[in-house]
Amino acid sequence: MLDKNGIAKRIARELKDGYYVNLGIGIPTLVANYIPEGMDVVLQSENGLLGIGPFPIEEEVDADLINAGKQTITMIPGSSLFSSADSFAMIRGGHVDLTILGAMEVSEHGDIANWKIPGKMVKGMGGAMDLVASAKNIIVAMQHCSKDGKSKLLKECTLPLTGIRCVKKIVSDLAVLDVLPEGGFKLLERAPGVSVDYIRSVTEGKLIVEGEIPEIVLE
Amino acid sequence: MNKVVANAEVAIEGLQDNMTLMLGGFGLCGIPENSIQAILKSGKKGFTCISNNAGVDDFGLGLLLKTRQIKKMISSYVGENAEFERQLLAGELEVELIPQGTLAERIRAGGAGIPAFYTPAGVGTEVARGKEIREFNGKLYLLEEWLRADFAFVKAWRGDTAGNLIYRGTARNFNPMMATAATITVAEVEELVPAGTLDPNQIHTPGIYVKRIFQGQHYEKRIEQRTVRKAKA
Numbered sequence: 001m002l003d004k005n006g007i008a009k010r011i012a013r014e015l016k017d018g019y020y021v022n023l024g025i026g027i028p029t030l031v032a033n034y035i036p037e038g039m040d041v042v043l044q045s046e047n048g049l050l051g052i053g054p055f056p057i058e059e060e061v062d063a064d065l066i067n068a069g070k071q072t073i074t075m076i077p078g079s080s081l082f083s084s085a086d087s088f089a090m091i092r093g094g095h096v097d098l099t100i101l102g103a104m105e106v107s108e109h110g111d112i113a114n115w116k117i118p119g120k121m122v123k124g125m126g127g128a129m130d131l132v133a134s135a136k137n138i139i140v141a142m143q144h145c146s147k148d149g150k151s152k153l154l155k156e157c158t159l160p161l162t163g164i165r166c167v168k169k170i171v172s173d174l175a176v177l178d179v180l181p182e183g184g185f186k187l188l189e190r191a192p193g194v195s196v197d198y199i200r201s202v203t204e205g206k207l208i209v210e211g212e213i214p215e216i217v218l219e
Numbered sequence: 220m221n222k223v224v225a226n227a228e229v230a231i232e233g234l235q236d237n238m239t240l241m242l243g244g245f246g247l248c249g250i251p252e253n254s255i256q257a258i259l260k261s262g263k264k265g266f267t268c269i270s271n272n273a274g275v276d277d278f279g280l281g282l283l284l285k286t287r288q289i290k291k292m293i294s295s296y297v298g299e300n301a302e303f304e305r306q307l308l309a310g311e312l313e314v315e316l317i318p319q320g321t322l323a324e325r326i327r328a329g330g331a332g333i334p335a336f337y338t339p340a341g342v343g344t345e346v347a348r349g350k351e352i353r354e355f356n357g358k359l360y361l362l363e364e365w366l367r368a369d370f371a372f373v374k375a376w377r378g379d380t381a382g383n384l385i386y387r388g389t390a391r392n393f394n395p396m397m398a399t400a401a402t403i404t405v406a407e408v409e410e411l412v413p414a415g416t417l418d419p420n421q422i423h424t425p426g427i428y429v430k431r432i433f434q435g436q437h438y439e440k441r442i443e444q445r446t447v448r449k450a451k452a
């Protein structure tokens with residue numbers, strides 16, 4: 001099984017030189033720690049910044065510089081600042097190459113639910129609906145099962161949806177899977193020590209397995 | 220054209236119960252701290268507040284929630300406020316949650332005189348309920364309407380007596396659009412300078428949108444998530 005950092009590390013391998021990337025809150029934020037040396041990737045923050053840098057040292061902390069998770073951050077050389085309207089114009093306009101976000105559930109058609117649990121606190125969707133409706137490429141970072149062992153890769157989502165037919169790839173603690181346009185989770189890689197049979201047993205949606213499935217390699 | 224008023228109390232003149240207000244900021248970054256204090260002191264209530272977030276329990280819009288001056292919140296994310304949660308679950312507060320990009324664009328549209336537009340955000344979700352859906356180039360879009368307000372309260376870094384504004388860092392966020400979308404826009408600034416001081420090339424919000432501007436006082440600029448890394452020795 002992969003831990004959170006393992007998931008982030010594996011997702012980082014999907015990055016390409018020259019990409020503009022939006023990272024969601026949680027595991028996706030960790031992906032920033034694993035951008036390959038020498039690769040030119042610019043991180044977009046929905047609250048109005050292109051070019052997120054590392055967390056500041058104590059002396060650099062600036063209340064006017066935060067990321068979407070409200071954490072203090074820095075800027076890299078070549079950063080730019082803009083309004084929320086401009087930020088979502090670049091998101092909806094398809095200018096961001098890759099969006100990485102978390103999910104509570106994903107369906108075999110690529111539907112995603114990640115903003116609301118009825119009966120519990122509703123915090124709001126923030127920018128998630130805009131991101132999933134428009135991103136050219138969406139990778140979801142998630143746990144394969146809930147804490148009580150139920151599959152989160154489903155035939156149909158049970159929670160209120162964030163977007164439909166949008167997820168292209170999933171990296172879970174157990175596997176890497178493509179979501180096929182015609183429906184179904186295509187198993188690409190399995191976490192070290194996790195069998196295909198086990199993945200099948202905890203994937204409620206249609207799982208497609210072709211040939212030998214290699215283990216995920218993290219350097 | 221001189222837009223300067225003495226302070227926040229003067230700047231909110233004309234504020235009435237049940238008005239619709241826009242308040243800039245993302246989290247606590249770039250919020251109009253002085254105007255919120257003045258609204259608090261005014262005791263006026265029944266407001267519909269359009270703001271991306273709802274502050275925290277004891278700062279930002281959380282202050283106006285505590286005093287029950289807000290009747291309805293229109294926001295994209297409200298997860299940092301326990302008093303908010305209590306009022307919502309008790310049915311004391313109305314809440315309309317809107318995708319963040321749609322919220323920003325509805326405000327922008329309000330200021331730009333565009334009554335409605337189509338966006339893909341929310342198609343196939345509960346956000347789409349009751350809204351017109353139309354296909355363009357094989358993809359579905361929702362019709363969303365503009366947002367406008369009686370007052371907009373924005374916060375800028377520097378401003379001049381003519382109402383021109385420059386924001387700083389990610390404190391810009393919703394402030395520029397909100398400045399355009401209200402009957403009366405009140406701008407508070409960390410530094411108020413005479414017209415002619417700011418470089419016209421660098422202005423983010425042209426003074427035409429700003430009715431009243433004042434020099435803000437005692438900015439706390441509270442940080443929600445102070446995250447630091449160790450300096451290399």
